Amino acid sequence: MPNDGVHDTTQAVTISVTDTNDVAPTITSAATASEAENTAAATVVYTATATDPDTVGTVAFSISGDDASLFSINSATGEVTFNTSPNFEAPADLNGDNAYQIIVHANDGVHDTTQAVTISVTDTNDVAPTITSAATASEGREHRGRHRGLHRGPRPIPTPSAPSRSPSAATTPACSRSTAPQVR
Numbered sequence: 001m002p003n004d005g006v007h008d009t010t011q012a013v014t015i016s017v018t019d020t021n022d023v024a025p026t027i028t029s030a031a032t033a034s035e036a037e038n039t040a041a042a043t044v045v046y047t048a049t050a051t052d053p054d055t056v057g058t059v060a061f062s063i064s065g066d067d068a069s070l071f072s073i074n075s076a077t078g079e080v081t082f083n084t085s086p087n088f089e090a091p092a093d094l095n096g097d098n099a100y101q102i103i104v105h106a107n108d109g110v111h112d113t114t115q116a117v118t119i120s121v122t123d124t125n126d127v128a129p130t131i132t133s134a135a136t137a138s139e140g141r142e143h144r145g146r147h148r149g150l151h152r153g154p155r156p157i158p159t160p161s162a163p164s165r166s167p168s169a170a171t172t173p174a175c176s177r178s179t180a181p182q183v184r
């Protein structure tokens, strides 16, 4: 301050500290998300969020990683969508386990913060049962077996259990079926 020994002149000076983009964004959204198969591709499955204390720089979102090509992300809103509606029975992720791996990036123009995110596709009951048994059947073997048994019957020690099984097994269900409806 100038001082000539008699006069003391002062002046207030304000020093402004300008902000620089020196702090990296912090991703605040979860590391996992899930969605049922067949959900419309336009449905938002995950929303990336981040904080950044700097007043300069704008955070933009993007994705990378094993299954990133199957998704789209809105760079401004962080909304993640499937490009194609997922099918649990035909997983499209790299290792086919219905756990889709992406890496979310929050970039403020200087710093790039990443977070691994797993998006799981859950099963729904969307497939009808498939009957895998044959459309035709034959009882030829059983008849042969019975005939053989009868022929062998007279022999001293045949098979004691075989003859006793077939009559009881055949009669039991037949009796219960015929009697139950008649009583009611």
Ligand SMILES: [Ca+2]
Binding pocket: 021, 022, 023, 024, 025, 052, 053, 054, 056, 057, 108, 111
């Ligand atoms: Ca920043």
Ligand SMILES: [Ca+2]
Binding pocket: 037, 087, 088, 089, 090, 126, 127
């Ligand atoms: Ca399916």
Ligand SMILES: [Ca+2]
Binding pocket: 093, 094, 095, 096, 097, 098, 099, 100, 101
């Ligand atoms: Ca996977």
Ligand SMILES: [Ca+2]
Binding pocket: 037, 088, 089, 123, 124, 125, 126, 127
């Ligand atoms: Ca299914």
